[in-house]
Amino acid sequence: MTIVSMRVNGVEVSREVPDNILLAYFLREELGMTGTHVGCDTSQCGCCVVHVDGVSLKSCTTLAAQVNGCSVSTIEGLANEGVLHPIQKAFAAMHALQCGFCTPGMMMSAVDLITGHGRPLTEEDVREGMEGNLCRCTGYHNIVKAIITASHEMHAGAGDAQAA
Amino acid sequence: MNDRLLKTTNPGGSPLINERLFKSIGKPLQRKEDQRLITGKGRFTDDFSMADQTWAWMVRSPYPHARIVHIDKTAALAMPGVLAVLTGADCMQDGLNAIQHSPVPSTQYDVKLRGPGDTPVFTGQHYLLPVDKARFVGEAIAMVVAETRDQASAAAEAVEVQYEELPWVFDSREAAKPDAPRVWEDIPGNVLVDATFGDIEGTEKAFAAAAHVVTFKSHVGRVTGVGLEPRAALGHYDADGDAYTLYAGSGGAVRQKRELADVLGVDQKKIRVLSFDVGGNFGTRNRLYVEAGLVLWSSKKVGRPVKFRAERSESFLTDYQGRDLVTDVSLAIDRDGKFLAMRAHNLSNVGSVLVSLSPLGKGSGLITGSYDIPLATLRAQAVFTNTMATQAYRSSGRPEVTFAIERLIDRAALQIGMDRVELRRRNLVKPDQMPYMNAVGSTYDSGEYEINMDALLELGDFAGAEARRAEAQSRGKLLGIGFCNYVESSIGTPKERVDLIVHADSVEVVIGTQPAGQGHETSFAQVAADVLNVPFEQVFIIMGDTDVVSAGGGTHSGRSMRHASTIIVLAAEELVMQGRKIAAHVFDVAVDQLAYDDGVFRCLYDNRAWTWFELAAKAAAAKLPPELAAGLRVRFDNEMHTPVFPNGSCMCEIEIDPETGSLEIKRYATIDDVGRCINPLIVHGQAHGAIAQGVGQAMWEGCHIDPATGQPLVGSLMDYGMPRFDNLPSFKNEIAEVLSPTNPFGVKAGGEGGTTGALAVIMSAVEDALLPICGVIEMEMPATPLKVWTAIQEGRKRQREKSPARTDARPEVTA
The missing domain is CATH 3.30.365.10 (Aldehyde oxidase/xanthine dehydrogenase, molybdopterin binding domain)
Structure with missing residues (x-):
């Protein structure tokens, strides 16, 4: 057993856990934060993506102990005091989710992708940059639209992609 | 929305349906579901836990076919945290019953599938854990319950199962042979369905008199659903109330309750099933899984809640799978291009036990597709094999038969030298023929097939395709234009x-x-x-x-x-x-x-x-x-029994790099007649996802089995070719609303049309692209770059042998 401490969505947590517990299960089973999902166990599907110190990471193949002392944000922390994040608004508005299982990881990846670009995204940016997330329901069509839309809101004033 | 098609008040309507007052119906309203799903508050099965819960892990067969000689639990029971090790013998001792899947489609509108010699269909016995033998790789042979999931997993390794390996068969054509290894000893061979339909004599006469006879054979391979939420089940037996509770996402909790009551031999009132958010189904979760029964049964035995959660590799091995149909079709055509008759022989692989004949049955009723073909005969067969059971998978049976008829017509167009659109136009069922009974007895409720087809050709700019082909050619690429119609059924x-x-x-x-x-x-x-x-x-x-x-x-x-x-x-x-x-x-x-x-x-x-x-x-x-x-x-x-027949048309363009065989979908357009569309935002989303699932099968997906060992080669998302962000295009979709006269609102269905046409349209495009080099291709799906590259090499070799000076010119086709 190991004591693992981290800041999750701004709250300090500390738990004594088995040495081999994965970050995804630390969140789901130790903290009861079941918004982060596990779809494949092999870091292929991206359902488990969270941010560690602001960068997206697949929590199903990361030991909780590896992020000891880090700041972790999850889907539960994406909305700000009840105000939805632009990516959440865009996903709902454009029907970018159906069963919703891939959605938390999908949105966490998208936020990192958008943030990392510093400008609104093109369809090509999204299709290449989101390649590590799988969805079985939507054929990606509406997810692509939603991420582009959110990228415009998040980078309002940064100029459009063609100009960048 | 497609406003060309006039909505009419439905004759079977209700005084409460007043289109003038619709405020919500037909509007792309945002979903009520989304608020919880986008904030991490979904309620998927594994999100539920109970106090004092234990964990289950399955011991699975490593062999495709093996007698279970002995199971020694001793070492496993001595492992830390282990509470129980349970086997098929324990199931028998406790009097558990086999799952009653009701696998034979039985409404009056279903094709009547029978066993060989008009016998009742033998289904096999689907016990929670088998006693006699393992019939596929991955079959649960024993179950371990322990304090933690890791402990259960470790102890499962220590369960010693002594197997006697048996000869196995995974290919349906091999399994149908009289000397094939027998999956069930209860019947003479592996063939569990053999039924013939239609006017045999009339069909034979029409074929004898036809100006042209065209044939097509293919195997529509095995795929799996890959809902991203792995299967899970949480069971609890409450001794005080003598009642069972199961959390398990499925396609219908009521059915699960009924079937679990039968398995456990208890009154339905004693079972409560909860199924809330479900992370993808596509048919795979519509039949009961053994683990659902096992967690309830074992919970009673250990006196605590028991949870099972599949690994993705278990999902690949043991989720109910889809398709796997061998089809052999031929078409008789007169000198004017009018279809006279059709013959089909379809062979379905049901796997190791029969859970559903829906794929074979649904397909059987639609072999003639969207076309007025006056005569048809069909032989429908199903066989057991040493593979995971198949089940109705998105658009059960219809993509397979649509693939057969549409590929057959593309081939006919080439063979008789007629434009493929014109050939279809001459034979489409016309609106004034509706309701139309096809040659195998299915009555299509309504539809405007030719209007759909023309609208699709406009939407996809079919007229501009040749210019795009020339442009691709100028870059050294081969552009293929795929096109098809479809009709499917919703029963x-x-x-x-x-x-x-x-x-x-x-x-x-x-x-x-x-x-x-x-x-x-x-x-x-x-x-x-x-x-x-x-x-x-x-x-x-x-x-x-x-x-x-x-x-x-x-x-x-x-x-x-x-x-x-x-x-x-x-x-x-x-x-x-x-x-x-x-x-x-x-x-x-x-x-x-x-x-x-x-x-x-x-x-x-x-x-x-x-x-x-x-x-x-x-x-x-x-x-x-x-x-x-x-x-x-x-x-x-x-x-409400009367079926409806959603229908539509699809077009796609695929660009192939002849040097590498790589494929890129450049354009994909559909028109789908879903009857009345309640929410176009949702219906379009259904079309997108359905297309992706069909395209996946045509281009990447396959549950491959090693022919030398019978071992499934697909165990993770690294092995299985999924549709991804970077291999799909954005789609062009339009909804057509030809109201069905069979129900008050005129609804047909919107979830499966996209898949129904996708297999045919992709392979149509691939064949069209390769035509100048390869001619007609015999390529089974998925059309991987390796297969395409190999076909190009062989085609070029044939061309060189035939005529060294010949270029990659397209064959002449006259309208």
Whole structure:
């Protein structure tokens, strides 16, 4: 057993856990934060993506102990005091989710992708940059639209992609 | 939305359906489901845990076929945390029954599938754990229950199973041979269905007299659903109440409850099943899994809740799989290009045990596709093999037969030298033939196939395709243009139940369907809102808990929107009668002095008028006589058998790099006649996902089995070719609404059309691209770059041998 401490969505947590517990299960089973999902166990599907110190990471193949002392944000922390994040608004508005299982990881990846670009995204940016997330329901069509839309809101004033 | 197609008031309609007043129906309203799903508050099976819960792990067969000689639990039972090790012998000792899947389609509209020699179909026995032998790789042979999942997993390694390996067979053609290894000793061979339909003599005569006969053979391979939520089940036996509770996402909790009661040999009242958010179904979760029964049974044995959660590799091995049909079709055509007759021989691989004949049956009724082919005969066969069982997978059976007829017609066009669009045009079923009974007895309810086809060709700019082909050629690329029509059927369980309850501030609709992302909470609320003329925001759909939902047919076969819209309006008619009686009582007037119109109850001789919510508030405060004491609440049961036939057309363009064989979809367009579209946002989303699933099968997906060992080669998402962000294009879709005359709203179905045409249209494009080099290709799906590259090499070699100077010129085709 190991004591693992981290800041999750701004709250300090500390738990004594088995040495081999994965970050995804630390969140789901130790903290009861079941918004982060596990779809494949092999870091292929991206359902488990969270941010560690602001960068997206697949929590199903990361030991909780590896992020000891880090700041972790999850889907539960994406909305700000009840105000939805632009990516959440865009996903709902454009029907970018159906069963919703891939959605938390999908949105966490998208936020990192958008943030990392510093400008609104093109369809090509999204299709290449989101390649590590799988969805079985939507054929990606509406997810692509939603991420582009959110990228415009998040980078309002940064100029459009063609100009960048 | 496609406004070319005139919506008409449906003859089978209801006084409560008033298009003029629709505020929600037909609007792309955002989904009610989304708020919880985008904030991490979904309720998927593994999100539920119970105090003192234990974990299950399955010991799975490493062999495709092996006798279970002995199972030694000793070492496993001595491992830390282990509470129980259970086997098939324990199941027998406790008197557990085999799962009753009701696998043979049995409504009056289903094709009647029978065993060889017109015998009843043998299904095999699907016990929770087998006693005699393992019949596929991955079959659960024993179960370990331990304090933690890691402990259960470790102990499973220590369960010593002594197997005697047996000869195995995984290919349906091999399995159908008389000397093949036998999956079940109970019947003479592996063939469990052998039935012939249609006018054999007439068909033979038509073939004999035909100017052209065209044939096509293929194997539509095995794929799997890959819902991203791995299967899970949490079971609890409460000794005090002698009652079982199961959390397990599925395609319908009521069915699971019924079948689990049979397995455990207990009254249905003793079982509660909860199925809330389901992370993808596509048919794979519509049949009961052994683990659902095992967690309940073992919970009683260990006296604590038991949870099972599959690894992705277990999902690949043991989720019910899809397709796997060998098809051999031929078409007789006269000198003018009119189809005269069709012959088909379809062989379905059901796997190791029969859970559903839906794929074979649904396909059998649609072999003639969208075309007026007066005569047809079909031989439908099914065989057992040493593979995971197959089940209805998105658009069960229809993509397979659509693939067969559409590829056959492409081939016919080439063979007889006629334009493929024109050849189809000459043979499409025409609107004035509707309702149209096809040559194997299916009656298509409605449709405007030629209008759809023309609209699709315009949407996809078919006319500009040759210019795009030339442009691709100038870059050294081969552009293929794929095109097809489709018709599919939606039948499904005929019974549904609804409870409609009006409160002072909301309407509750309790119904027995089970979505896995199809948006029932939204689209059903749109219907209820407009039927009752109440705000959409105040309608709530309740599903998934068998303590609340007492009956219902679940979600499959595109049945849900049609059944739900129908039963909601029928129940609402009864609710209006109930409302008038209550209003009459509350306001002390005769019932005939009360009118109801557009959501308002009016007293005819004064100005008093109350909305549903006002009446509900007054009713709650009033003392109602016993016959009205339930208030504004009705329960309605409905049975609706008549199938509907969604249909449409698809076009795609694929660019192939002849040097590498790589493929890129450049364009994909569809027109889908879904009948009345309740929510176009949702229906378009369904089309996108359905297309991706069909394209996946055509281009990447396959549950490959090693022919040397019988071992499945696909165990993770690294091995299975999924549709991804970077290998799909954005789509162009239009909805056509030709109302079905079979139900009040005219709904057909919108979830499966995209998949139905996708296999055919992709392979049509691949063949079209390769035509100048390869001619007609015999390529089984998936059309991988390796297969394409190999075909190009062989084609070029043949060309060089034939005529060294020949270029990659396209063959002449005349219209």
